[in-house]
Every structure is written in structure tokens, then in C-alpha cells.
Amino acid sequence: MKRIIFLILAGFPLAAPPVAAQTPPPFEARKLAMIDAYAHYPGPGDAGFGQIAARLWKHEDPSWCSQKLEQLLAAGPSGDMFWMYPVTAIAHLDQGQLTPSARKALRSAWKTYMPYRGDTENHFLLYYTSLYLMSQLYPNEPGSTWYTGKSSEENLEEARQWIEGWVKLTTTRGQGEYDSPHYMGVYLLPLSYLSAWAKDPAMKKRATMMLDYLIADYAPENLDGLYVGAHARVYEDQLVEKWKGVSSDFGYLWFGVGRPMPFPNNYTLYYAVASGYEPPEVLKRIATDRTKPYTHLERKRTRNRWRFNDDLHGPVYKTTYVRKEYAVSSDQGGILQPIQEHSWDVTWSVPDPRGIHNTLFFTHPFSSVHELQTYFVFGPDSAIEGVVRSKKTYDSPDKILGGSPYEKIFQDEDTLLALYSIPPGARFPHINGFFSKDIGEILEDPSGWIFLRGGASTYIACRPLQPYSWKPIAGGGKRLFSPYLNNGVIVQVAAVSEFQNLEAFATAIRRLPLEVRLDPVPSVRMRSLRGRQLEFTWGQSPSINTRAVNYEKWPLFGGPFLDAAVDSEKLVIRHANMRRALDFRNLISTDSGQ
Amino acid sequence: MKSGLLLLTALPLLAQSSLYVVAGAAKEYVVGAKLAASGLFRQTPTNTWEHLGYTVPFMFGLDYDPNDPSIVYMAAGNGLIRGANGGKDWTLVTGSDITELRDLVVTPTAIYIAHSRGIRVSKDRGKTWTELSGKLRRKFTEALRVDRTNPSVLLAGGEEGVFRSEDGGQTWKPSGAGSYQIAHLEQSPHDPATWLAATQGGGVYISRDGGKTFESPSEAPGVGRNLYDVAFDPTNPNRMAVGGWGPGVTVSEDGGKTWAARNVGLPRPDVSAIIFDPAHSGRIYASVHEEAIFVSDDVGKSWKPSGMEGRVGNRMKFIPGGSK
Numbered sequence: 001m002k003r004i005i006f007l008i009l010a011g012f013p014l015a016a017p018p019v020a021a022q023t024p025p026p027f028e029a030r031k032l033a034m035i036d037a038y039a040h041y042p043g044p045g046d047a048g049f050g051q052i053a054a055r056l057w058k059h060e061d062p063s064w065c066s067q068k069l070e071q072l073l074a075a076g077p078s079g080d081m082f083w084m085y086p087v088t089a090i091a092h093l094d095q096g097q098l099t100p101s102a103r104k105a106l107r108s109a110w111k112t113y114m115p116y117r118g119d120t121e122n123h124f125l126l127y128y129t130s131l132y133l134m135s136q137l138y139p140n141e142p143g144s145t146w147y148t149g150k151s152s153e154e155n156l157e158e159a160r161q162w163i164e165g166w167v168k169l170t171t172t173r174g175q176g177e178y179d180s181p182h183y184m185g186v187y188l189l190p191l192s193y194l195s196a197w198a199k200d201p202a203m204k205k206r207a208t209m210m211l212d213y214l215i216a217d218y219a220p221e222n223l224d225g226l227y228v229g230a231h232a233r234v235y236e237d238q239l240v241e242k243w244k245g246v247s248s249d250f251g252y253l254w255f256g257v258g259r260p261m262p263f264p265n266n267y268t269l270y271y272a273v274a275s276g277y278e279p280p281e282v283l284k285r286i287a288t289d290r291t292k293p294y295t296h297l298e299r300k301r302t303r304n305r306w307r308f309n310d311d312l313h314g315p316v317y318k319t320t321y322v323r324k325e326y327a328v329s330s331d332q333g334g335i336l337q338p339i340q341e342h343s344w345d346v347t348w349s350v351p352d353p354r355g356i357h358n359t360l361f362f363t364h365p366f367s368s369v370h371e372l373q374t375y376f377v378f379g380p381d382s383a384i385e386g387v388v389r390s391k392k393t394y395d396s397p398d399k400i401l402g403g404s405p406y407e408k409i410f411q412d413e414d415t416l417l418a419l420y421s422i423p424p425g426a427r428f429p430h431i432n433g434f435f436s437k438d439i440g441e442i443l444e445d446p447s448g449w450i451f452l453r454g455g456a457s458t459y460i461a462c463r464p465l466q467p468y469s470w471k472p473i474a475g476g477g478k479r480l481f482s483p484y485l486n487n488g489v490i491v492q493v494a495a496v497s498e499f500q501n502l503e504a505f506a507t508a509i510r511r512l513p514l515e516v517r518l519d520p521v522p523s524v525r526m527r528s529l530r531g532r533q534l535e536f537t538w539g540q541s542p543s544i545n546t547r548a549v550n551y552e553k554w555p556l557f558g559g560p561f562l563d564a565a566v567d568s569e570k571l572v573i574r575h576a577n578m579r580r581a582l583d584f585r586n587l588i589s590t591d592s593g594q
Numbered sequence: 595m596k597s598g599l600l601l602l603t604a605l606p607l608l609a610q611s612s613l614y615v616v617a618g619a620a621k622e623y624v625v626g627a628k629l630a631a632s633g634l635f636r637q638t639p640t641n642t643w644e645h646l647g648y649t650v651p652f653m654f655g656l657d658y659d660p661n662d663p664s665i666v667y668m669a670a671g672n673g674l675i676r677g678a679n680g681g682k683d684w685t686l687v688t689g690s691d692i693t694e695l696r697d698l699v700v701t702p703t704a705i706y707i708a709h710s711r712g713i714r715v716s717k718d719r720g721k722t723w724t725e726l727s728g729k730l731r732r733k734f735t736e737a738l739r740v741d742r743t744n745p746s747v748l749l750a751g752g753e754e755g756v757f758r759s760e761d762g763g764q765t766w767k768p769s770g771a772g773s774y775q776i777a778h779l780e781q782s783p784h785d786p787a788t789w790l791a792a793t794q795g796g797g798v799y800i801s802r803d804g805g806k807t808f809e810s811p812s813e814a815p816g817v818g819r820n821l822y823d824v825a826f827d828p829t830n831p832n833r834m835a836v837g838g839w840g841p842g843v844t845v846s847e848d849g850g851k852t853w854a855a856r857n858v859g860l861p862r863p864d865v866s867a868i869i870f871d872p873a874h875s876g877r878i879y880a881s882v883h884e885e886a887i888f889v890s891d892d893v894g895k896s897w898k899p900s901g902m903e904g905r906v907g908n909r910m911k912f913i914p915g916g917s918k
Contacts, residue, residue, distance in 0.1 A: 078627070078628040078629065079626050079627070079628070080625055080626050081625075081626070082626040113648070114647075114648035114649070114650055114672070114684070116625060116650060116651050116652065116671055116672060117671065117672045117673075117693065118625050119625065119671070119693075119694065120625075123625060124690075128690065143685065147648065147684075148685070148686045149676075149683075149684055149685025149686055150685070150686065158689045158690050159690070161689070161690055161691075162690035162691075165690075304710075306694070306710045306711070306734045307732070307734045307753045307775075308732075308753065310731065310732070312711070373775075377694045377696065377710050377734075379777065379794075379820065379822065380794055380820050380839075381820055381839040381864065381883075382883065382906075389624070390624040
């Protein structure tokens with residue numbers, strides 16, 4: 001059956017996917033295309049563990065798989081949990097295909113190599129999922145046969161405890177590495193493993209429900225497959241070219257939206273060869289229905305704060321406004337994650353996002369030993385140097401990625417206020433605004449507003465609160481540079497379809513009542529384009545129509561599609577009359593409606 | 595009297611000891627990257643280094659079981675590791691509930707660990723653990739020591755200075771350097787009332803009253819810079835040293851009254867770990883950041899490299915028993 005499907009797939013090569021407007025191939029075909037990309041990797045060289053896993057899944061060329069596996073293992077394992085998860089998949093996809101010698105080499109590596117458990121939740125989830133499944137695969141073996149020195153049963157129990165604890169924490173207080181267009185993959189693939197290969201029915205059920213949970217987390221925040229901000233963690237290339245990442249592969253795989261990468265990320269491959277879980281219809285509808293604008297709320301949590309805080313985790317309050325033409329998304333600002341935080345942006349829809357920078361955002365460039373020591377345990381002197389070795393721009397005044405303690409953000413629908421109060425003596429006393437190379441029109445108005453068109457569908461009004469200049473950006477576009485301590489930007493977005501032209505949009509914006517104060521801290525009072533009275537002062541709670549925003553009542557998920565209360569361990573997913581309810585306390589998933 | 599007895603038993607053992615170091619080759623390392631030999635090393639009689647056990651990237655403390663010195667314990671990113679057979683055969687002792695261990699102390703009856711969220715003790719060699727940081731406002735603990743003359747007295751260093759407990763960690767009182775993070779603590783092998791604390795930014799702090807109070811000496815080395823290690827010379831009660839980023843190796847020969855930098859011959863004055871050799875008076879080892887371990891036979895007046903090139907030694911310790 002698998003072979004027949006593969007032959008049919010020949011018409012859907014992954015490297016040239018159908019345009020989004022056309023009907024994508026069905027889910028199974030999309031999944032098989034991703035696996036085939038690895039199984040029949042064209043070179044140069046081979047695709048390593050991924051190619052072995054794909055071929056084992058397809059039951060193709062097991063002798064090559066055995067030979068290649070032994071060769072890779074003989075070279076010496078490395079990669080910590082990023083070595084564990086491919087090898088774990090291969091062990092479970094083996095099913096009698098590998099030679100005894102290759103199988104023995106694989107098993108022996110779990111004695112001769114000690115992977116580091118890592119320092120993030122995705123590291124831990126990969127580590128413990130792999131250890132769980134390998135211990136399950138080789139039960140009743142003594143500690144002398146495992147790198148941990150613990151027996152199979154002890155390994156399994158330790159892993160179970162961590163995985164269950166993480167699920168409970170996530171379904172009560174939100175995810176720590178939330179909404180990452182890249183790192184989403186390293187949560188999805190271990191859950192896919194457990195969903196497919198865990199023998200314990202409770203673990204299997206829990207993992208499958210968590211797949212629904214995490215896919216539901218993505219579905220309302222994608223625009224044509226692009227994961228819109230804010231993100232706990234993102235890399236700079238995907239920050240500006242939002243298509244360029246793991247989320248595009250998953251969006252295409254699950255829902256047929258957007259465009260996958262020319263060669264799929266291996267996170268997607270391992271997701272596919274394990275459970276290859278196809279989301280339920282209700283999630284497909286949420287992911288693709290953009291007929292009505294909506295506001296979607298989420299509560300997440302910070303990464304582990306080892307130092308300088310009384311609580312290990314702090315709350316993250318996310319607001320995302322989505323309509324078919326664009327999305328605006330934000331958190332509350334501040335340092336919520338180290339190094340790779342992205343706190344807000346506007347993303348506009350484009351027919352083909354490949355190579356396009358369809359986004360606008362501002363940030364205050366901030367880096368500090370204090371930030372790093374909050375989230376990491378290392379000492380002060382080599383901290384920044386060590387980070388810059390892998391995250392090149394972390395300590396650059398020109399950077400456009402990362403959170404700042406001096407940035408506070410408030411969003412109401414498609415109006416966003418970002419205020420900055422930078423203390424005297426700060427290393428980088430300015431803010432950076434990212435203006436894409438792909439902005440259609442741009443008008444610097446004498447009123448102080450900047451009006452621009454994003455793609456064919458979106459008008460954006462942007463009001464820096466202080467004077468600015470422009471600086472070029474390598475790779476295209478320009479950076480708004482505003483060197484003032486008390487500063488800010490007001491962003492109001494609208495659909496092109498709402499106005500006759502850019503000038504009409506500009507006229508509407510100019511008419512909005514607006515009061516700005518900069519001292520002692522920036523403060524804005526304005527009427528939004530949507531007729532709402534907004535007030536926001538740096539460091540204080542904002543208000544909408546004179547009513548203060550109540551963060552205490554912020555839901556884990558809230559909006560037209562998802563509902564979850566803090567501490568509930570429940571999530572209701574709904575679209576029209578279709579509904580799926582997840583109850584993690586009782587491990588029950590209930591469907592209703594059509 | 596009690597301390598004198600302990601000293602009498604400890605020094606002959608240490609005279610036949612081997613130098614161990616926990617070190618990382620983390621120069622280009624990010625999690626998931628290939629890593630050169632890192633973790634636990636032991637100096638051989640020919641002054642080369644033997645890598646023991648697995649390669650792991652992050653290891654910050656080590657101690658040995660005084661009941662059986664062939665068992666080495668390591669405070670590692672993965673947790674507490676017990677290394678039997680001189681450190682060669684490893685078992686992960688702790689589980690998933692703690693991570694990123696920073697320091698440890700092994701006594702005849704207990705194991706204490708400092709970790710990213712507190713302090714724990716095990717009275718059954720790691721089978722069960724009790725958390726001791728409940729009364730500390732901030733949990734992160736970088737340094738931990740047990741008073742060798744009174745096992746109920748614990749000293750802990752975290753982000754708010756040094757804290758002291760007289761009841762085995764049930765309650766804690768601040769004892770100084772409260773404005774600074776503590777990187778390391780040591781008790782004098784000669785006078786149990788004397789302690790040194792390495793701080794981030796505040797230089798060295800000294801206690802003369804058993805850790806009840808810590809004060810900055812008038813000529814404290816390392817003020818405005820970060821110290822990572824402190825050491826007493828077991829062969830000379832007046833000699834002590836600090837290691838830090840900028841101060842390099844700084845030595846006092848008058849019990850901490852005056853201090854002198856001893857960095858001539860070191861490639862850079864950035865030192866992460868130091869230790870005096872208990873069997874060779876005047877010999878001191880220093881780990882220079884991402885360079886090597888250096889050794890001096892004249893209390894730091896001159897230095898020569900002693901292996902471990904490219905690595906960062908995070909802690910060194912002489913452990914009874916010769917190299918095998």
C-alpha cells in the first residue's frame with residue numbers, strides 16, 4: 001500500500017510544490033513526499049540518520065541502512081539530544097530490518113556515549129522522550145548497560161516523571177518556549193514519537209492529545225502558513241523572511257497551506273515517520289478560515305529564571321489579531337526569554353512569501369550579562385562572548401532581534417503601542433525599526449506619521465514618537481534609527497480594501513485624536529482606527545475605553561477558536577459547531593459537531 | 595581539638611594523592627555540537643592528563659567519598675555523577691527534578707549539592723534527597739561547604755552573598771557580601787574559623803569567625819572584577835590565593851592582610867580555578883581560560899604549562915590515592 005502511494009506521489013515533488021491557490025495534495029501524499037525527500041536524497045553525499053529513518057519507514061534497502069548506521073555510529077556519537085532522537089527513531093523503525101550487528105551497535109551507543117541533557121525544555125523533552133522509548137524497547141536491562149548507570153525501569157520512570165510534569169506545566173501555565181517558528185519542531189517530533197511508540201496507553205494518549213494542543217497553538221496564529229509573532233525564540237533569517245523555517249513545513253504538512261522548504265527540515269521528517277499525526281478537521285478549519293477578523297489571546301510563561309527572580313517562571317501575555325490580509329501580534333514586552341525573543345510584529349499576506357520580508361517591527365537592542373545570568377547558570381566573564389559565538393548579533397547595537405527590559409507593549413486589535421524608556425547610561429540608547437525591502441509604498445508625512453503599504457493588501461501607519469534617521473540593512477530594507485531615551489512607536493494597520501487608496505488611509509489616521517507625552521516616561525492617549533479609546537503609559541497598565549486591562553484574568557487560550565483557563569489542564573478547540581475538548585487531568589478527548 | 599584530629603588524618607592521605615580537574619573544551623561548543631574530551635581528568639605521574647569516564651560539556655564541582663576515596667562525585671549539568679573506580683565508572687545519581695549542579699560536598703555521612711534551584715542533602719548516598727533551600731529567598735546556589743569541625747554548619751553562596759546555617763540547612767542567616775554573587779567558598783585547613791569567599795565584583799571576602807561574618811580586607815584583590823576560586827595552602831597557614839578574571843592568580847603570604855598578583859608567565863590573567871599542592875610546598879596550579887593548566891613551583895612567581903590545552907578548568911581537587 002505504501003509503495004502504491006509513493007508511485008502516485010511522483011506527481012507531487014516537494015521541491016516544486018503547487019501554488020497555494022491550487023488544491024494541495026492530500027495529507028498522506030504531503031507526508032510521503034517529505035519522507036521521500038530523505039529516502040531518495042539526491043546528494044551530494046547522503047542525508048545521514050534521516051535517510052536511514054526514511055528508508056526503514058519505507059522498508060527500502062535495509063542493507064544500506066545497516067551499513068550506513070554502523071558507519072555513523074563508528075564515527076562516534078555527538079550532538080547530545082539531537083543525536084538521541086534520530087537514533088531512537090531508527091531503533092523503532094527497525095522492525096527486523098537492520099542486521100544484528102547494526103542493531104547491536106545502536107544499542108551499545110547508549111552505553112558508550114553520555115548525551116548532555118541540555119538547558120532548555122526542548123532539550124529535555126527530546127532527551128527524556130528518547131530515553132523513555134529506548135528503555136521501553138530494551139526492558140529489564142541493568143544499569144551497567146546504560147550510560148546513566150540506571151536500569152531500564154529506572155530510566156523509564158525518570159523519563160515518565162519529567163514528561164508528565166512538562167505536560168502538566170504546559171497545560172496549566174503555558175509553554176515556556178512558545179510559538180517558535182523553528183523550535184516548534186522539537187516539541188512536535190517527540191510527541192509524535194510517544195504517540196506512535198509508547199506502549200503505556202496513558203502516555204500514548206497524553207502525547208496524542210498534546211499534539212492536538214500544540215497544533216491548536218499554531219493554527220490560529222498562522223497567516224498562509226507563516227507563524228506570526230510574537231515568538232519566544234526565532235532566528236534572524238526567519239525573523240524577516242517569515243517563510244524560511246520549520247513552521248512552513250508543518251503548516252504545509254498539516255493543512256496544505258503556504259509553501260514548504262525546498263528540502264524539509266528533519267524535525268518534520270521525524271514527525272512524519274513516527275505517528276505522522278494528521279490534525280483533526282476542526283484544526284484544519286481554524287488554520288485556514290480567515291473569513292472574519294479575530295483577536296486571539298494566549299498566556300505563556302518565561303523560560304526558567306534561575307537568578308534575580310522570586311518565581312521560576314513569569315507570565316507572558318500574548319495578543320494576536322488576524323484577518324486574511326494581515327496579522328498583528330505581541331507580548332507585553334520586557335525580557336521574557338534570553339537572546340532570541342521577538343516581542344511584536346505586523347505580518348502581511350503575500351501570494352508567495354519565498355524571499356519576501358513581509359513584516360514590520362521595532363525593538364530596543366539590548367544585551368547584558370544580567371539577562372544571560374537570569375536564564376543560564378554560567379559565570380559573567382565569558383557569557384556574552386560565548387553567546388555571540390553562536391548568536392552573532394546578540395551584542396550588536398544594530399540588532400533587530402531580542403527583548404528589552406525597556407520596551408513595554410500594548411495591543412488592541414490591529415493597533416499597537418510600543419513604548420521605550422531607556423535609562424541614561426544604557427549601552428545602546430536608541431531603538432531600531434525594521435522597514436522591509438518589500439514595502440510597496442512609503443510616505444513620510446509632515447504630521448509625523450509614516451504611511452506604507454505592505455504587499456497588495458495592507459496599509460500600515462507608523463508613528464515614531466521621536467525624530468529618526470534611516471540606515472541601510474544588509475540584505476535589503478532600511479532601519480529606522482531613533483536615538484532618544486524616552487521613545488515609542490504607534491502602529492495602526494488596516495486592510496487596503498477598507499480605503500480607496502493610501503492617501504485616504506492617511507487622512508483617516510491623521511484625524512485620529514492623539515496625545516503624546518514623553519516625560520517622565522512615554523505615554524500615549526489616542527483613538528484607534530477601530531474607534532476605541534486607548535491609553536498607555538510606560539510601566540503602567542493600559543486601558544481600553546477607560547477600562548484597565550486586567551492581566552490577572554488573561555486566559556491560557558482565549559478567542560473564537562480556543563478556550564483554556566489557567567491551571568485548568570483543559571483546552572476546548574472549536575470552529576462553528578465543531579468542537580474537540582481535551583481534558584489532560586482525565587486524559588479524555590471528546591469530539592462533537594460536524 | 596576536633597579539627598586537629600581531622601587535620602592529622604587528612605594530610606598523610608593527601609600526601610599520596612592525585613590532582614583531579616573538571617574541565618570543558620567548550621570554546622566552540624553549543625548544545626548539540628561535537629565536543630572534544632571534557633569532563634573529569636586526572637593527572638598522571640608523568641604529568642599528562644587522563645580523561646576519565648564520559649565526555650560531558652558542563653561540570654563544575656568534584657569531591658570524593660571520605661569513606662572510599664576511589665569514589666569520585668561530580669557536580670554536572672546532567673546532575674550528580676558518582677564515578678567509581680577512581681572516577682572511571684559513572685552513574686547518574688540524581689533524576690529529572692534538578693539540573694545544572696554547581697557544587698558539592700561529600701562527608702562521611704551525607705552528600706550535599708548546590709544546584710540551579712537550591713541546595714539538597716542525601717543521607718543515603720543519593721537514594722533520597724531533602725531540599726535545604728526552602729528558607730532562602732533566592733535559590734540559585736553556586737557555592738556550598740560544610741564546616742569540617744561541625745557538620746551542622748553549612749555555608750552557601752548564591753546571588754545575595756554568603757548564608758550560614760547552624761542546623762544543617764533548616765534555617766539560614768546572611769553572613770556577608772550580600773551585594774555580590776558568590777562564586778566559591780573554602781575553609782582553611784589550618785584554622786577552621788577562617789573562610790574565603792570569591793565574589794563577582796566585590797573581590798575576596800574573609801571570615802575569621804567560622805563563617806558568621808565575612809568582610810572585605812583592606813587590600814582585597816578582585817574588586818570590580820570577578821573571582822572564580824579561592825584556595826588555602828595546606829603546607830603554609832599564612833598562604834592563600836584567589837583566581838579570577840583580571841586578577842589572575844593573586845597570593846597572600848600573611849594570612850590575607852596583603853596580596854600580590856602572580857601572573858608573570860601566564861598567557862592571560864583570566865583564571866577559573868586554582869589549587870595548592872599539599873605534597874609540594876610552594877606549588878600551585880592555575881587553570882587559565884581556554885589556554886591550559888599552568889603550574890608554578892615558586893608560589894606563582896614563574897609558571898609553565900602543564901597540559902589541558904584549550905580547556906577551561908572549573909574546579910581542581912587533590913584526591914587521595916595515586917594514579918593507577
